[in-house]
Amino acid sequence: NSGKIVITDPEAGDVKVFSRHGKLLLTSEFGCHLLRPHGIDYNPLTGEIAVCDQGAHCVYLHDPTGMVRRILTLPRPLSPDEADSPTQPRSESKFLPFLPSHVKFDRRNGHLIVTDNENQSIYVFNTDGECISELCALQDLKPSALCVDGKGAVYFTDTSTQCVHKINAEGQQAEVLLGPEDGLGEPLAVAMDTYGRIVITENSTGLVKTFCLK
Numbered sequence: 001n002s003g004k005i006v007i008t009d010p011e012a013g014d015v016k017v018f019s020r021h022g023k024l025l026l027t028s029e030f031g032c033h034l035l036r037p038h039g040i041d042y043n044p045l046t047g048e049i050a051v052c053d054q055g056a057h058c059v060y061l062h063d064p065t066g067m068v069r070r071i072l073t074l075p076r077p078l079s080p081d082e083a084d085s086p087t088q089p090r091s092e093s094k095f096l097p098f099l100p101s102h103v104k105f106d107r108r109n110g111h112l113i114v115t116d117n118e119n120q121s122i123y124v125f126n127t128d129g130e131c132i133s134e135l136c137a138l139q140d141l142k143p144s145a146l147c148v149d150g151k152g153a154v155y156f157t158d159t160s161t162q163c164v165h166k167i168n169a170e171g172q173q174a175e176v177l178l179g180p181e182d183g184l185g186e187p188l189a190v191a192m193d194t195y196g197r198i199v200i201t202e203n204s205t206g207l208v209k210t211f212c213l214k
Helices: none
Strands: 006-008 014-018 024-028 037-042 051-053 058-062 068-074 102-105 112-116 122-125 130-135 143-150 154-158 163-167 175-177 185-194 198-202 210-213
Touching: 006 037, 014 037, 014 163, 051 102, 058 112, 102 143, 112 143, 122 143, 154 185, 163 185, 175 198
Parallel strands: 037 102, 143 185
Antiparallel strands: 006 014, 014 024, 037 051, 051 058, 058 068, 102 112, 112 122, 122 130, 143 154, 154 163, 163 175, 185 198, 198 210
């Protein structure tokens, strides 16, 4: 609630904290050796900070002092094609790496919602750090940045279709919310403002666009 801005720096392997006026206040690894930090989110109800580390294949959950309280990870079985490959036969116990891209707290219950762009999945972790569900079968979609509304619906950017999709809290419905026909180009990040409008940054234009939902 201080208005500070917290970002991850994948190249430097750290987290940087800026004032609302853009002054660098702090550079930290938050109590752990970050390899390739990516998405980050703050829970104003508990003071916790979640950081995706694609290099370590996990999500670090930090307490308000910055110390690691829990490490969330998720091994995935090989796909049928990879499992049948000559170099990785099905009989071997191998796993695709968990590559968390972005993370968001569901403020209704404190659950963490994590996108995995490479594995085309969105996972939900409870407050004990257990993966309790995969929101939906995304098939050809590649979820990246996300936000969550007050009802638990998830809005996420898709790097394969360059659209913004919405799924309900139960993960039973998926729909295209915004796309090129709406004037959207290469959505990079997505958020929801206090009026329920969708705010999107575009990689192709460098613009920030605000959309009113119907």
